[in-house]
Amino acid sequence: MTGHEGDTVRPRRRLRADAQRNEDRLLEAAAAAFTREGAGASVKDIARVAGVGVGTLYRRFPSKELLIEAVYRQEVQRLCEVAPHLTATQPPVEALRTWMELFIDFMAAKQGMADALAVVLTDESERLHTRGLLADAIAHLLAAAQAESSARPGVSAPDVLMALGGISLMASSEEQRDLATRLIDLLLHGIVTN
Incomplete structure (x- = not known):
């Protein structure tokens, strides 16, 4: 697998516990910053919020694109x-709603990083792989709901994923997060049997 042109992505080696905590805090701070400010978010501010130095950030992520x-991958x-x-801790329909x-929220963060992701994630097979992973998660949630007859049989996980993508685009263009929740309710109305 390649990252930037000419770069080979090496398998990740296991980090020491303290280094893993630093990385986790960096990724959490970065996700919040990119959601709020987009790809232009300051790496200095991200490091400060994570409680690490900028040098630590750059040792782990040599460029903002890699961060x-x-x-994106972690999210x-x-x-x-x-x-x-979710399916283990909530009723199936509630688990599906929570996941939606x-x-x-994931798509909102992705919107903030969209320009940079277009440069970083240039491999179509990577996008298809990610779409497949997300569809598998939806399929798991749908199967749990269908097993107890609270979701219609034959609902397609890829179709639900496409509908959620559309909801995300509409809500972000209107800058109304509550619109997304209302549209999720409409989508669920088409999935749920009650």
């Missing part, structure tokens, strides 16, 4: 990993 890419991973937790809300 943006790491934030995709978190979104995918939370689906089984998290997806909208």
